[in-house]
Amino acid sequence: MSWEYLQGVLVLFLVNSIAAMGVSLLTGFTGVFTLGHAAYMSIGAYALAIGMGRYELPWPIALLLAGVLASLVAYLVGVPTLRLVGDYFAIASIGLGETVRLLVENWQSLTRGARGYPGIEPFADLWVVGGIALAMGLAMFNLTRSRFGRAFKACRDDPLAASTMGVDTTSMRIVSLVVSAFYCGVAGALFASFMTYVQPAMFDLSKSTELTAVVVFGGLGSMSGTILAAAVITLVVEAFRGLAQYRMLIYGLVLVTTMVLRPEGIMGEKEIWHLLRGRRG
Amino acid sequence: MSSLLQQLLNGLSLGSAYALIAVGYSLVYSILLFSNFAHGGFLVIGGYICYYSLTKMGLGLLPAALLSLAGAGMSAVLTERIAYRPIRRRGALTLYLLIASMGMSIVIENFWVIAVGGRFRAIPPVIPTSPISVFGTTVSSFDLIVLAVALSLLLGLELFLRRTRWGLAIRASSYDVRTAALMGVDTDRLVAIVFFVAGALASVSGIFLAVRYTLYPQLGFITIKAFVAAVVGGLGSLPGAVLGSYLLGVLEMLVAGFISSQVRDIVVFLLLVVTLLVRPQGLLGRRLEEKV
Amino acid sequence: MSLLVLEGVTKRFGGLVAVSNFSLSVGRGELVGIIGPNGAGKTTLFNLITAVYSPDGGDIRLEGRSLRGLRSHQVTRLGVARTFQNLRLLKRASALENVKTAAQLYHPYSFLESISHLGRFRAKESTIERESLEALERVGLADRAHQPAGTLPYGHQRRLEIARALALKPKLLLLDEPAAGMNPEEIEELNGLILRIHRELNLTTVVIEHHMELVVGICQRVVCMNFGEKIAEGTPEEVCSDPEVVKAYLGEDFAAGLSVCPTRGARGEVDDA
Numbered sequence: 001m002s003w004e005y006l007q008g009v010l011v012l013f014l015v016n017s018i019a020a021m022g023v024s025l026l027t028g029f030t031g032v033f034t035l036g037h038a039a040y041m042s043i044g045a046y047a048l049a050i051g052m053g054r055y056e057l058p059w060p061i062a063l064l065l066a067g068v069l070a071s072l073v074a075y076l077v078g079v080p081t082l083r084l085v086g087d088y089f090a091i092a093s094i095g096l097g098e099t100v101r102l103l104v105e106n107w108q109s110l111t112r113g114a115r116g117y118p119g120i121e122p123f124a125d126l127w128v129v130g131g132i133a134l135a136m137g138l139a140m141f142n143l144t145r146s147r148f149g150r151a152f153k154a155c156r157d158d159p160l161a162a163s164t165m166g167v168d169t170t171s172m173r174i175v176s177l178v179v180s181a182f183y184c185g186v187a188g189a190l191f192a193s194f195m196t197y198v199q200p201a202m203f204d205l206s207k208s209t210e211l212t213a214v215v216v217f218g219g220l221g222s223m224s225g226t227i228l229a230a231a232v233i234t235l236v237v238e239a240f241r242g243l244a245q246y247r248m249l250i251y252g253l254v255l256v257t258t259m260v261l262r263p264e265g266i267m268g269e270k271e272i273w274h275l276l277r278g279r280r281g
Numbered sequence: 282m283s284s285l286l287q288q289l290l291n292g293l294s295l296g297s298a299y300a301l302i303a304v305g306y307s308l309v310y311s312i313l314l315f316s317n318f319a320h321g322g323f324l325v326i327g328g329y330i331c332y333y334s335l336t337k338m339g340l341g342l343l344p345a346a347l348l349s350l351a352g353a354g355m356s357a358v359l360t361e362r363i364a365y366r367p368i369r370r371r372g373a374l375t376l377y378l379l380i381a382s383m384g385m386s387i388v389i390e391n392f393w394v395i396a397v398g399g400r401f402r403a404i405p406p407v408i409p410t411s412p413i414s415v416f417g418t419t420v421s422s423f424d425l426i427v428l429a430v431a432l433s434l435l436l437g438l439e440l441f442l443r444r445t446r447w448g449l450a451i452r453a454s455s456y457d458v459r460t461a462a463l464m465g466v467d468t469d470r471l472v473a474i475v476f477f478v479a480g481a482l483a484s485v486s487g488i489f490l491a492v493r494y495t496l497y498p499q500l501g502f503i504t505i506k507a508f509v510a511a512v513v514g515g516l517g518s519l520p521g522a523v524l525g526s527y528l529l530g531v532l533e534m535l536v537a538g539f540i541s542s543q544v545r546d547i548v549v550f551l552l553l554v555v556t557l558l559v560r561p562q563g564l565l566g567r568r569l570e571e572k573v
Numbered sequence: 574m575s576l577l578v579l580e581g582v583t584k585r586f587g588g589l590v591a592v593s594n595f596s597l598s599v600g601r602g603e604l605v606g607i608i609g610p611n612g613a614g615k616t617t618l619f620n621l622i623t624a625v626y627s628p629d630g631g632d633i634r635l636e637g638r639s640l641r642g643l644r645s646h647q648v649t650r651l652g653v654a655r656t657f658q659n660l661r662l663l664k665r666a667s668a669l670e671n672v673k674t675a676a677q678l679y680h681p682y683s684f685l686e687s688i689s690h691l692g693r694f695r696a697k698e699s700t701i702e703r704e705s706l707e708a709l710e711r712v713g714l715a716d717r718a719h720q721p722a723g724t725l726p727y728g729h730q731r732r733l734e735i736a737r738a739l740a741l742k743p744k745l746l747l748l749d750e751p752a753a754g755m756n757p758e759e760i761e762e763l764n765g766l767i768l769r770i771h772r773e774l775n776l777t778t779v780v781i782e783h784h785m786e787l788v789v790g791i792c793q794r795v796v797c798m799n800f801g802e803k804i805a806e807g808t809p810e811e812v813c814s815d816p817e818v819v820k821a822y823l824g825e826d827f828a829a830g831l832s833v834c835p836t837r838g839a840r841g842e843v844d845d846a
Contacts, residue, residue, distance in 0.1 A: 080554060080558045081557055083561075084557065086376065087315065087516070088557060090318075091316065091505065091509065091512060095553055098505070098546060099550045106543050209383070209387060216380055248390075249387070249388060249391035249395060252384045252386070252390075256364050256381050259384065260364060260367050263371075
């Protein structure tokens with residue numbers, strides 16, 4: 001096992017963590033079920049590829065653009081769907097995933113279609129990705145321990161009580177969605193840079209499902225649980241590379257068995273420091 | 282003009298397939314107030330049972346179809362028992378049910394991938410697909426058969442709901458499950474019956490879709506369009522699900538026929554967004570207000 | 574000027590008329606009680622005021638301003654706080670977290686400050702914590718601040734909902750059956766709590782209640798509802814002996830000469846007739 005290979009696995013873990021944190025905020029903390037977040041990764045990846053390839057933007061700008069563009073699309077999807085019961089958004093999220101894939105495959109002049117967009121500058125080495133992951137992770141942990149975090153959890157646990165407490169549930173859900181999309185957009189962009197190319201097949205329903213499985217398995221409402229689960233699943237996927245067809249089956253089983261047997265996942269609602277301190281802060 | 286009629290009939294045929302799926306999905310939603318994403322799995326199970334009954338067991342069409350219905354219906358009941366009931370019992374958030382249902386959907390689909398392989402299989406041609414002449418144009422007899430079967434099944438369902446005791450129980454429960462339980466309805470039995478019916482209807486659709494598109498494990502994915510149809514028609518409303526389905530089927534075929542086949546899926550999604558923006562309760566849906 | 578005015582309010586659910594042409598005026602600083610048999614429409618009234626439902630007819634005004642068309646959280650921000658008949662606490666969160674979620678309404682800070690924990694973050698969070706603990710103090714739950722709300726004894730959970738409502742610094746407090754499931758001792762304590770809050774904060778309060786002892790003990794004015802309509806209004810003594818009210822509670826056959834007023838026992842304690 002070479003250092004290069006290890007680097008690759010670490011980068012994969014970090015990228016997965018960033019995306020998973022986004023989904024965790026939306027599903028675990030705000031209670032909005034999504035199955036199309038790979039679409040935001042795809043948008044981010046292509047924004048970076050086209051931004052750097054066609055418009056020769058420097059990578060920090062392109063990276064920011066990736067997140068912002070994904071957020072914008074999320075906002076447009078969220079406004080009509082998030083004021084309704086959760087099922088509507090879930091259906092819309094699956095629809096979005098497919099629509100993005102179709103658009104990417106068919107808008108060949110812009111995206112080069114299903115063949116993929118090659119030649120992306122590999123600025124995303126371990127240190128860059130690690131640094132960004134750290135910063136974004138810190139921001140996310142801070143967010144969950146703020147007035148937004150409390151509002152998100154109220155939206156998840158009892159939207160009626162939440163609005164009675166003055167929380168604008170629709171706005172909060174939209175904020176949560178926009179932030180989650182930003183994270184996924186950046187993650188997608190970083191991944192594209194690391195791979196030096198991007199293909200629509202990288203961000204399909206299987207990827208969306210993987211993200212949701214990570215969040216559920218880690219514990220709905222625990223960021224550290226999400227990161228832990230991301231580590232586990234990244235390692236498992238790497239170790240069982242040959243059994244790709246079983247991968248999806250395992251994701252499905254993880255989702256079902258976790259919900260039935262241990263819905264709190266690994267960490268429940270606790271964060272790592274709760275375990276160390278031994279008391280809920 | 283003849284092309285229009287062909288596409289229309291094509292659309293009605295596709296709409297019929299959607300309707301059988303959407304109605305089952307809406308039925309479950311109206312009782313349990315959650316979207317069973319595993320619904321597509323029942324469709325696929327029905328398709329494969331039919332395929333293997335026809336090829337490996339050499340059964341005729343009718344026994345094969347009945348076996349599919351029974352098999353899919355039973356899998357639906359089983360899914361509910363294993364995955365949903367424990368969660369419902371705990372009184373957990375709907376979110377958990379959604380997640381579990383998605384998980385089941387993936388498990389069912391990938392079970393078939395592993396068990397029989399992902400390649401496309403053609404259903405033996407036991408259902409006639411030959412062209413016949415109607416109103417001076419040629420249309421596929423398959424489309425007519427699908428339409429006829431779907432309408433009869435939907436009519437049968439309507440009669441079941443209106444004329445039988447269990448049908449009454451189901452309709453009562455769609456207003457308030459707890460009250461229905463208090464009035465003596467065996468809720469567990471009721472849920473099992475609803476799931477069986479939903480699964481059986483989905484399997485019929487599965488057989489038709491398998492003939493139309495060939496059979497493969499991801500065929501269940503088409504249920505997402507049926508979900509859109511149910512939303513457009515009005516989530517929880519059965520007439521709405523039927524209306525939405527036929528609307529969607531016809532729209533899709535017209536777009537595919539006169540604009541492009543690639544765009545048709547995008548149009549489906551657009552229809553969903555427009556509905557949610559303009560009239561979120563759908564065409565025939567009720568405005569559900571949660572009683573506090 | 575009246576704080577809360579309901580004018581000809583009507584609400585239908587399909588064929589059922591839950592509230593019918595209901596009018597009520599609540600003055601600033603009043604403590605009003607609403608009684609009536611189950612299904613009379615009392616909770617629906619609260620739901621209409623707090624915009625959980627929208628009225629089919631009539632108007633609801635807070636300090637002269639109509640509440641029609643507003644959403645729930647907007648009504649809360651105008652100064653209306655409520656508790657729920659069936660308790661709606663965030664069970665997994667601590668008592669303190671529950672109250673903070675309400676208290677934070679008046680101490681907002683930006684998204685940027687939230688992700689960085691810089692700027693006004695510390696100061697505002699500190700204020701939120703302080704105010705939340707004060708609210709818990711007021712209802713006597715300060716020592717249970719860090720316990721998960723779902724593990725608190727039932728009576729404490731009810732008090733927690735009140736603390737949460739108080740943290741919203743309301744002009745109008747709506748209590749929906751705060752004494753449900755309590756024994757006479759607990760009801761005495763609750764009476765004391767509500768009177769204290771009402772007096773110390775001069776908080777206009779409307780209470781829905783079944784238990785006559787609570788209503789008679791603390792309300793200045795009582796309204797009785799049945800089948801969505803107002804059937805009596807007046808002082809507690811007037812209302813509980815009103816024949817229409819007695820009929821509503823006890824039925825036609827028993828009405829003659831009875832009242833639903835609570836009687837005082839030998840030691841002066843109050844129990845239901």
